[in-house]
Amino acid sequence: MTTTYYLACDLGIETGRIFLGSLSKGQLTLKEIHPFPIKTQKIRGLLCWDLHSLEKEIFTGIEKAALLDLPISGLSANSWGGDYVLVDTKDRPLQAPSCGENGRSGESSTKLFKTLPLSTIYAETGIPAMTLHNLFQIEAEHRADPTLFQRAERFLPIADYLNTRFSGVAACEESLASTTQLYNPKTHEWSPKLVAALNLPGSILPRLVPSGTAFGPVVEELRRHPALVNTRVVATCSHNKAAAIAAIPARAEQRWAYLHSDSRAQFGVEITSPIMNSQACESGFTNEVGLGGSIHFLKNSIGLELLDECRRTWATAGQNYSEEQLVRMALESGPAKAHIAPGDPSFRQPGNMPEKIAAYCRETGQTAPVKPGEFVRTILESLALGHAETLAQLEALTGQEIEVLHIVGRGARNDFLNQLIADATGLPVIAGPADAAAIGNILVQALALWHLNSPDHLRSVVASSFSTTILKPGAGFEKKIRDKFRALGERLHPAQPMAA
Secondary structure, eight states: OOEEEEEEEESSSEEEEEEEEEETTTTEEEEEEEEEEEEEEEEETTTEEEEHHHHHHHHHHHHHHHTOOOOEEEEEEOOOSOOOOOOOTTSSSSSSSSSTTTHHHHHHHHHHHHHHHHHHHHHHHHHHHHTTHHHHHHHHHHHHOOOTHHHHHHHHHHHHHHHHHSSSOOOOHHHHHHTTSSEEEETEEOHHHHHTTTTOOOOGSOOOOOOOEEEEEEHHHHHSGGGGGTTTEEEOOOEEEEEEEEEEETTTTTEEEEESSSSEEEEEEEEESSOOOOOHOOOOOTEEEEEGGGGEEEEEOOHHHHHHHHHHHHTTTOOOOOHHHHHHHHHHOOOOOOOOOOOOOGGSSSSOOOHHHHHHHHTTTOOOOOOOOHHHHHHHHHHHHHHHHHHHHHHHHHHHOEEEEEEEEEGOHHHHHHHHHHHHHTEEEEOOOOOOHHHHHHHHHHHHHSSSSOHHHHHHHHHHHHEEEEEEEOOOOOHHHHHHHHHHHHSSSOOOOHHH
């Protein structure tokens, strides 16, 4: 059987990586070609993505891969949701794209809610009011410069902009479109009601395409490399999370949930149609689109970001700990003496996170951690408690009893955290693969190019190609212990959407 090769441009908030995927005899191997930092810049006081640096690094990585002289069949980008590029008639950026809400969306949300109540927004999009979504960003940007959207030819989320750069074909893939809060997951179209409320030109939103849509060949700039002469650009699952969920090695006969565990965490299930009732809205659940038009019914929460912020604070003080060192210290510190609600507003801004955690513990009448290992134990146990509470809400809203939890993303490597999650939820945990977003990107390319037969075939390739770790709830784990976790989680993790 011929080996087929693919390139994935896998972009996270802080780091980007170019991967080469090799598919042969039902086995996928993954090779990291070019890792690079994703940079930001301040422009007129606003934090923006350094798009020039990003494109330079991506094309450097593609060129490195081309020098391997392998016939590349497909190329695609996946990225985070919530940010976008406005382009002119030649698909050139009009300005540097803003990072997240950039502190401007608070006033925007107040104005929008006067004409668009939360209930209307949720009924149209299946997404709670989160100011990091495009709905609020666009209102803020439109208010800052009313002429900008009149000058723009097209709005493109980050990965869709890059796929346009690769192919010359401008389109928005559904998984990324569904994170904009401008998309209706029932109709699988842009929401006319929200577009009108924002006073957007009707032509600015690109055509929508389903996950796994193959475009034409790469642009001439890339075809000069012999390895890329026959390369096609594919809109895979352009949203990181959707790509990762596509690569979960789940068994079709099991009732499974997933946890995409990274700086932010997403806990949910894959279903066939959205759940957009008031209970789902009040509990902060989101409906996004995945491979094959599936719905990812999930809850966003803080993930390993708190641990990352603590590491940065300690590094500033000259204490440079790896994540592995901190986990060992947490193990040695014994059970946490205090727990926090990771989504509490006091933790949303970066800077001196250990002191913020200690202050929260003191304010809630708990014993504050002192040593790094104690802080880490508090964070990890609190995350596990939050996930247990989300599981309870998820089962109640869907009417499903979950049998197994799949964990993918960076957190899949943290066995201690994943054991805590197994204990807190009472579910067996299957952790891995960690690089699920890149794997999903590549295998959806293979599916789009007819090198795989179906999504089930895709998942079977993942299962046979990558190892996973199975973690069972601790010995002697009983319902009363799980109820204790959930009761504490209910007190510390009130049901509300994460704002930013």
